[in-house]
Amino acid sequence: MAPVVQxxxxxxxxxxxxxxxxxxxxVSLDIHKGEFVALMGASGSGKSTLMNMLGCLDRPTRGTxxxxxxxxxxxxxxxxxxxxxxxxxxxxxxxxxxxRTTALENVELPMLxxxxxxxxxxxxxxxxxxxxxxxxxxxxxxxxxxxxxGGQQQRVAIARGLVNEPQVLLADEPTGNLDSKTSIEVMxxxxxxxxxxxxxxxxxxxxxxxxxxxxxxxxxxxxxVRDEAVANRSIAAVELAKLKSAEAAAKLTAxxxxx
Amino acid sequence: xRFSVVFLVALRALRRNTMRSILTSLGIIIGIGAVIAIVxxxxxxxxxVEAQVAALGQNIITVYPGSFSSGGMxxxxxxxxxxxxxxxxxxxxxIADIDGVSPEVRDRNQVLANGLNWNTNVYGESPDxxxxxxxxxxxxxxxxxxxxKSLAKVAVIGKxxxxxxxxxxxxxxxxxxxxxxxxxxxxxxxxxxxxxxxxDQDDVVIIPYSxxxxxxxxxxxxxxxxxxxxxxxxxxxxxxxxxxxxxxxRKGREPDFTVRTxxxxxxxxxxxxxxxxxxxxxxxxxxxxxxxxxxMNIMLxxxxxxxxxxxxxxxxxxxxxxxxxxxxxEAVLLSVLGGILGILCGIGASELGSIYMGFPTLIAPWSIxxxxxxxxxxxLIFGFFPALKAAKLDPIDALRYE
Ligand SMILES: Nc1ncnc2c1ncn2[C@@H]1O[C@H](COP(=O)(O)OP(=O)(O)O)[C@@H](O)[C@H]1O
Ligand SMILES: [Mg+2]
Numbered sequence: 001m002a003p004v005v006q007x008x009x010x011x012x013x014x015x016x017x018x019x020x021x022x023x024x025x026x027v028s029l030d031i032h033k034g035e036f037v038a039l040m041g042a043s044g045s046g047k048s049t050l051m052n053m054l055g056c057l058d059r060p061t062r063g064t065x066x067x068x069x070x071x072x073x074x075x076x077x078x079x080x081x082x083x084x085x086x087x088x089x090x091x092x093x094x095x096x097x098x099x100r101t102t103a104l105e106n107v108e109l110p111m112l113x114x115x116x117x118x119x120x121x122x123x124x125x126x127x128x129x130x131x132x133x134x135x136x137x138x139x140x141x142x143x144x145x146x147x148x149x150g151g152q153q154q155r156v157a158i159a160r161g162l163v164n165e166p167q168v169l170l171a172d173e174p175t176g177n178l179d180s181k182t183s184i185e186v187m188x189x190x191x192x193x194x195x196x197x198x199x200x201x202x203x204x205x206x207x208x209x210x211x212x213x214x215x216x217x218x219x220x221x222x223x224x225v226r227d228e229a230v231a232n233r234s235i236a237a238v239e240l241a242k243l244k245s246a247e248a249a250a251k252l253t254a255x256x257x258x259x
Numbered sequence: 260x261r262f263s264v265v266f267l268v269a270l271r272a273l274r275r276n277t278m279r280s281i282l283t284s285l286g287i288i289i290g291i292g293a294v295i296a297i298v299x300x301x302x303x304x305x306x307x308v309e310a311q312v313a314a315l316g317q318n319i320i321t322v323y324p325g326s327f328s329s330g331g332m333x334x335x336x337x338x339x340x341x342x343x344x345x346x347x348x349x350x351x352x353x354i355a356d357i358d359g360v361s362p363e364v365r366d367r368n369q370v371l372a373n374g375l376n377w378n379t380n381v382y383g384e385s386p387d388x389x390x391x392x393x394x395x396x397x398x399x400x401x402x403x404x405x406x407x408k409s410l411a412k413v414a415v416i417g418k419x420x421x422x423x424x425x426x427x428x429x430x431x432x433x434x435x436x437x438x439x440x441x442x443x444x445x446x447x448x449x450x451x452x453x454x455x456x457x458x459d460q461d462d463v464v465i466i467p468y469s470x471x472x473x474x475x476x477x478x479x480x481x482x483x484x485x486x487x488x489x490x491x492x493x494x495x496x497x498x499x500x501x502x503x504x505x506x507x508x509r510k511g512r513e514p515d516f517t518v519r520t521x522x523x524x525x526x527x528x529x530x531x532x533x534x535x536x537x538x539x540x541x542x543x544x545x546x547x548x549x550x551x552x553x554x555m556n557i558m559l560x561x562x563x564x565x566x567x568x569x570x571x572x573x574x575x576x577x578x579x580x581x582x583x584x585x586x587x588x589e590a591v592l593l594s595v596l597g598g599i600l601g602i603l604c605g606i607g608a609s610e611l612g613s614i615y616m617g618f619p620t621l622i623a624p625w626s627i628x629x630x631x632x633x634x635x636x637x638x639l640i641f642g643f644f645p646a647l648k649a650a651k652l653d654p655i656d657a658l659r660y661e
Contacts, residue, residue: 057574057655078578085576096571096658100275112264113576160575 002069004167004199005031005054010063012049012222023049024060025222031168031201036194038210038230039203041219047203048172050219054201055088055170056080068167085113089161091171091202095153097145103156104128104141110164131159135189151182158189162198169193171202175209181243187212188236212236265581269588272565280593283557286550287597287637288604291630293543295605298626300612301536303619305529311454312525316393318488319521320498322346322505324480340480341515344468346505347385347484354500359387359487364471364478370464372424372435379420380463381437383471384485389415389448391487399431399446407467410474415446417461435464438475442466494520550597551637558590558645569649570657583650590642591635598634602627 012024023046031037039047052058053065056072057080065072068087075083084090089110097106107128111119119127132138135155145153154174161169171190175183183206191212194200202213210216211234218226273280324342347362364383369376388394389401402413414435421430425444434441442464451460472478486501488494502518509515562569569582609620 052655055574057658078580081573081576081578084574090574092658096567098275098568098571101271105271109572110575112268113572113578113581164576 001033003030003032004068005029005201006064006066007054008064010053010060010065012046012053012058013061023222024053026063027219027222027224029217029224031199033167033199034194034197035199035201036190036214037201038213038216039201039219040205040207040210040216043205045219046222047219049222051170051172051201051203054168055090056083081113082115085110086116086164087167089158089164089166089169091154091157091161091169091174093173093176095145095150095157095177097153097156097160099146100144102142102144103132103137103148103159106145106156107131107159107163110160114164127163128159131163132156134162134193135159149182150178151185154178154182154186155189158186158193162193167199169198169200171200173203173205175204175206181240183209184212184236184239184243187234188240191236208234262584265584266588269585269592272568272585273589273592276561279557279561280596283554284593284597284600286553287547287594287634288550288601290543290547290550291598291601291634292604292608293546294540294633295602295622295626295630296608296612296620297536297539297543299605299609299620299622300618301532301539302623302626303609303613303621304532304536306621307619308525308528308532312521312528316391316487317521318491318494319391320486320488320494320501321519321521321524322350322484322486322501323517323519324483325515325517340478342481342484343479344472344481346508346516347481349504349508350484350486350501353504354497356489356493356497357486358489359385359391359485361385361388361391361485362468362481363483363485364468364476365482366476368437368464368475370420370424370435370437372433375424375426377420377423379423381471381475382463382465383468383475383481384465385468387487388465388485391485394451395449396446397449398429399444401446402467407469410470411467412440412442412470412474413445413466414442415448415465416444417448417463417465418450419459419462420464421447437464437466440474494522547633547637551594551641554590554594554597554638555641555645558586558642559648561589562586562645562649565649566652566657566660569652570654570660573652573654574658579650582652583646586646586649587639587642590646591638594634594638594642595631598630601634602630605630 007027007029009026009028010024011022011026014021014023027050039050041047049058053060056067059073067083070083072080072083098109104125108124111124111127129138129141132141135158137152137155137159140148140152145156148156158169175186178186187209190200190202194214200213204210211230213230214233215229216226217224322342324340344362347360351357351360361384366381367378368381369378370381385407386401386403389396396415399415401415402411405411406413416430416435424430424435425433430444430447433444435444436442448461448463448465454460466475468481472481486497488497498518498520505516506514572582573579606622609618609622612618613620
């Protein structure tokens with residue numbers, strides 16, 4: 001089967017400032033259906049730049065990018081918007097939910113902008129609800145973002161990313177704003193989605209988070225310096241269970257001391 | 260993307276910021292409200308003027324002494340003493356299509372009765388006067404042609420005079436004194452109210468013009484001649500005939516009189532109110548434009564403030580045109596909402612104005628349609644620039660915006 005993402009020698013040069021910045025210098029990459037890739041690297045190594053190109057938010061200065069067999073480099077602004085809408089799902093570090101808008105309405109958003117599939121209002125509502133169920137937030141559908149914890153907000157964002165059944169879910173530091181336990185919970189959601197066949201590419205600079213993925217890519221100065229499969233990766237469900245028992249043990253020992 | 264969906268999106272966005280939406284609309288509310296209120300006042304004044312003009316009587320021609328042609332309005336009006344009773348008699352005798360003539364002599368005098376005294380208008384008129392003015396004698400009767408001939412000391416009085424001189428009794432048959440001459444009250448006129456120019460028309464004592472000229476004012480000339488035309492169609496012809504007759508009677512001297520029809524008088528009155536309305540409407544439209552700029556201002560702030568939101572929409576698959584339409588609809592909704600509230604406020608203000616301050620008001624239906632149209636246009640025009648700014652944002656920059 002052809003790879004979902006097929007990148008050949010792409011470069012990105014920013015020349016808006018005084019000195020042109022060569023942020024990505026020749027990256028070639030194939031990502032197949034069902035992969036779960038962590039993109040790692042030091043700050044400024046070009047992770048976000050690469051993600052923006054993968055996400056069709058930005059165009060490479062040089063090189064080709066085929067997404068699901070379509071040469072994206074040739075598309076105009078509106079065509080790129082449609083590709084993002086239909087083939088990609090986005091999860092951001094800062095959640096980027098619409099403020100003062102319910103979780104359900106946030107999840108509905110990508111469907112409102114869909115041009116190929118025309119869904120009725122009730123279908124839209126139903127699908128948004130279904131996606132909230134998948135991330136375990138069906139009971140919070142009417143909550144506003146400011147009534148949700150960070151982890152819950154990120155799960156709403158994941159539901160929004162899922163709702164148009166994308167080829168690839170792209171996440172730029174999705175756990176960057178979350179504490180470690182919530183991070184593991186979010187990784188658990190990703191793992192479950194991945195088990196169901198969704199390809200995921202995420203940026204992280206935390207090694208232990210990258211360990212939940214199947215494949216790790218390390219970027220340095222705009223070049224991929226390492227690309228390896230993860231050996232005995234962490235399973236979120238297991239880690240959470242461990243955490244729980246550790247907590248319980250801490251409580252058992254701590255509570256008599258409290259009295 | 261379907262328009263209905265963008266509409267929904269815009270509606271949700273406005274609802275998210277209800278307070279600001281209302282404040283944004285405030286400029287439009289005030290502007291539209293002012294336009295509606297002012298137009299309704301202008302309209303009401305016009306209607307009142309028309310009603311008062313109609314109340315003056317119909318198909319009336321008035322001859323004034325002095326010439327208008329020498330320039331300004333009422334230049335030598337009333338100052339020259341050139342109209343005579345003979346002029347009036349000639350008009351009555353020689354001109355066809357006339358139903359009545361009244362030579363008028365007017366002045367103000369102190370009038371006494373019952374030990375009370377009252378300063379009032381004393382008019383010398385002919386018996387045709389109530390008929391010409393469409394003004395009924397409701398008690399007693401008008402004096403007669405015979406009274407004119409005999410210089411009778413009889414009077415027909417208005418309601419205000421009755422109230423001030425005969426507060427508790429039937430005035431008919433009573434005596435009132437003008438310049439110490441006793442006049443017998445033979446009739447009371449119907450209530451007429453205030454005139455176009457704000458004077459109390461019921462504050463009047465009417466006596467035969469002959470008695471006025473010989474006994475009261477001792478004048479040889481008259482103030483004006485009232486002529487009742489037989490029909491509206493013939494009015495201009497009659498006016499021409501009067502001019503011709505009077506010119507002929509002056510035997511080559513400069514014309515020293517002016518003939519005006521009712522319509523011409525009404526015109527000057529309505530023109531003043533029209534000018535006033537136009538002026539005030541201009542002010543109202545300026546405030547509407549200011550309101551529009553307010554909408555633009557807030558929309559620009561809103562675009563900047565919602566940069567991230569726009570970034571999210573664009574990243575998720577919105578086209579630039581979707582964002583443009585959304586912001587345009589928001590601007591139009593804001594201003595149309597403001598327009599509707601403004602219409603309600605304007606109607607309310609004009610109602611209050613007429614109840615508490617006595618402004619005549621009449622809501623013009625067209626002004627409501629214009630208000631809705633104008634506020635839509637204001638939204639489109641002043642919303643376009645901010646909407647375009649939003650649509651042109653780059654999704655990456657917008658998402659990164661703090
Ligand atoms: N819009 C931009 N204009 C100019 N330089 C940029 C821009 N975005 C990123 N860069 C530069 O490109 C390099 C890579 O940045 P980035 O992809 O954000 O790195 P990372 O996400 O790995 O921290 C950095 O040197 C950064 O300063
Ligand atoms: Mg980054």
